[in-house]
Amino acid sequence: MTTGSALTPPSGTDRIVILDFGSQTTHLIGRRIREQGIFAEIVAGTAPMEDWIDEGVRGVILSGSPSSIHDEDAPLPDRRIYSRGIPLLGICYGLHVTAHLLGGEISRAETREYGPAPVEVVTNHEITSGVSRRFTSWMSHGDAIRRLPPGAREIATTSHGVTAIVTIPEASFVGLQFHPEVTHSEQGLQILDNFAAGVCQARRQWSVENYLEQLQGELRGQAGDKPILLLISGGVDSSVVAALLLQTFPPEQIHLMYIDTGLMRKDESVEIGAALRKLGARNLYLIDAEERFLSALAGAVDPEKKRHIIGDLFISVQEDEIASRLSGDYLLAQGTLYTDLIESGHGSGGTAKSIKSHHNVASPLVRKKREAGLILEPLAALYKDEVRDLGRLLGLPEEIVGRHPFPGPGLGVRVLGEVTRERCDILREADAIFIRELRKAGLYDAIWQAFAVLLPIQSVGVAGDSRAYGNVVALRAVTSTDGMTADVYGFEPAFLRTVSAAITNGIPQVGRVVYDCSGKPPATIEWE
Numbered sequence: 001m002t003t004g005s006a007l008t009p010p011s012g013t014d015r016i017v018i019l020d021f022g023s024q025t026t027h028l029i030g031r032r033i034r035e036q037g038i039f040a041e042i043v044a045g046t047a048p049m050e051d052w053i054d055e056g057v058r059g060v061i062l063s064g065s066p067s068s069i070h071d072e073d074a075p076l077p078d079r080r081i082y083s084r085g086i087p088l089l090g091i092c093y094g095l096h097v098t099a100h101l102l103g104g105e106i107s108r109a110e111t112r113e114y115g116p117a118p119v120e121v122v123t124n125h126e127i128t129s130g131v132s133r134r135f136t137s138w139m140s141h142g143d144a145i146r147r148l149p150p151g152a153r154e155i156a157t158t159s160h161g162v163t164a165i166v167t168i169p170e171a172s173f174v175g176l177q178f179h180p181e182v183t184h185s186e187q188g189l190q191i192l193d194n195f196a197a198g199v200c201q202a203r204r205q206w207s208v209e210n211y212l213e214q215l216q217g218e219l220r221g222q223a224g225d226k227p228i229l230l231l232i233s234g235g236v237d238s239s240v241v242a243a244l245l246l247q248t249f250p251p252e253q254i255h256l257m258y259i260d261t262g263l264m265r266k267d268e269s270v271e272i273g274a275a276l277r278k279l280g281a282r283n284l285y286l287i288d289a290e291e292r293f294l295s296a297l298a299g300a301v302d303p304e305k306k307r308h309i310i311g312d313l314f315i316s317v318q319e320d321e322i323a324s325r326l327s328g329d330y331l332l333a334q335g336t337l338y339t340d341l342i343e344s345g346h347g348s349g350g351t352a353k354s355i356k357s358h359h360n361v362a363s364p365l366v367r368k369k370r371e372a373g374l375i376l377e378p379l380a381a382l383y384k385d386e387v388r389d390l391g392r393l394l395g396l397p398e399e400i401v402g403r404h405p406f407p408g409p410g411l412g413v414r415v416l417g418e419v420t421r422e423r424c425d426i427l428r429e430a431d432a433i434f435i436r437e438l439r440k441a442g443l444y445d446a447i448w449q450a451f452a453v454l455l456p457i458q459s460v461g462v463a464g465d466s467r468a469y470g471n472v473v474a475l476r477a478v479t480s481t482d483g484m485t486a487d488v489y490g491f492e493p494a495f496l497r498t499v500s501a502a503i504t505n506g507i508p509q510v511g512r513v514v515y516d517c518s519g520k521p522p523a524t525i526e527w528e
């Protein structure tokens with residue numbers, strides 16, 4: 001729950017430990033296993049076994065890695081795992097490091113690229129139960145097995161004769177040359193489930209529903225009757241924390257603060273207030289800071305400068321407003337997620353404490369509260385999908401739980417160039433029309449993030465008989481699974497025409513609408 005105890009699995013729950021050697025897809029392994037109802041936990045790949053082993057651990061997965069086993073400083077697992085009799089699954093590097101340590105030989109690849117590779121199963125094994133004989137896997141064309149370790153048996157090969165699945169029975173080990181966790185690997189999910197539920201016999205005991213009661217108990221134990229402050233943005237994470245706190249503690253104990261920076265979406269502040277009151281909020285502070293933010297931003301056009309102004313002012317407004325309402329040893333609640341926690345160093349072996357990014361990253365308040373042990377991070381064991389499930393379970397409306405991500409600096413980075421109230425209003429209106437049309441067409445939930453951007457240019461158009469210069473609005477809509485990469489959403493042209501007409505008819509200051517068709521990379525999702 002706090003950084004220190006976030007990795008405590010629900011007591012009595014079977015679990016799979018994932019040794020993280022730094023692969024970008026380690027989190028995907030964790031998510032896929034949890035989706036199957038089995039608890040998975042990520043620990044540093046090089047951590048000594050006594051740091052994570054106990055009777056709840058049913059199996060261990062060794063992740064992939066950007067390192068090669070031929071690197072001088074290749075990360076190594078605690079060797080004792082190979083004689084413990086506990087089921088092990090090695091993925092890519094996890095296979096190579098194991099084969100290497102157990103007497104096999106690994107060939108070195110000159111280059112490394114990802115791609116599809118056909119696999120053929122040649123020996124029956126539980127790991128491929130229910131999997132077709134031939135399937136396409138997604139492989140990193142990097143190192144591969146040249147000579148099997150003693151006692152190893154090949155289960156599957158690629159069409160190029162590369163070992164794709166191998167078992168080393170003496171070490172209770174199965175290794176995969178490919179990445180079953182990525183969606184491009186056909187039947188990868190089945191293979192992971194065959195390992196966790198089949199080979200490891202882990203019971204499907206994990207669900208957010210089961211976890212809720214334990215979480216509430218831990219929160220009560222940690223907070224006692226101290227006041228708890230939560231800063232809420234209206235985004236998914238802080239809204240779910242708000243709902244959780246209000247259903248765990250007497251509402252008088254919970255203080256919720258929302259700062260309206262004037263850079264919020266249309267009606268956002270009103271909706272947030274209403275949703276929180278409905279959840280039973282008593283101490284609700286809705287701070288109108290629009291004036292302060294807009295005057296600080298006056299004249300600023302450089303994106304970095306704008307971000308800094310917004311971030312710094314956010315901290316000082318927050319401090320002033322809190323100081324006038326709360327004092328002493330109150331607790332600060334944060335919506336830190338499992339991914340935030342691992343990325344801050346837990347998984348890759350560091351001990352850095354998790355710090356929520358954006359607004360709160362440099363916040364002296366967060367630092368102070370953390371040092372004093374007065375931070376509550378109730379979502380720190382959960383993935384985003386699980387946070388959404390928890391929100392639904394706690395009765396949050398779908399409009400909040402399924403909401404697209406929104407950047408910390410809000411419209412400050414979507415009004416390109418100078419940020420004024422008038423320009424924010426134009427953008428708010430255009431954005432609301434776009435989102436309304438998306439919902440009407442039933443497309444909102446199929447899209448990761450959709451929004452409008454106000455460009456810093458004027459473009460010519462015709463108004464009646466004369467030429468007129470108007471603003472240009474760009475529309476952005478992308479699909480993604482984690483925001484790290486994104487694809488452009490392929491709208492029907494008719495839909496885009498409808499949105500464009502609705503915007504130019506509804507907002508006299510806008511004369512042109514364009515659609516952004518750049519993926520990430522090379523573009524980012526936001527424009528600034």
Ligand SMILES: Nc1ncnc2c1ncn2[C@@H]1O[C@H](COP(=O)(O)OP(=O)(O)OP(=O)(O)O)[C@@H](O)[C@H]1O
Binds near residue numbers: 358359
């Ligand atoms: N306008 C705001 N008023 C009060 N607190 C805010 C505001 N914006 C952000 N915060 C706080 O800063 C945290 C981080 O903000 P950020 O915009 O990065 O959101 P996030 O990581 O997507 O989380 P969320 O889903 O809660 O928005 C929020 O969880 C919230 O505690």
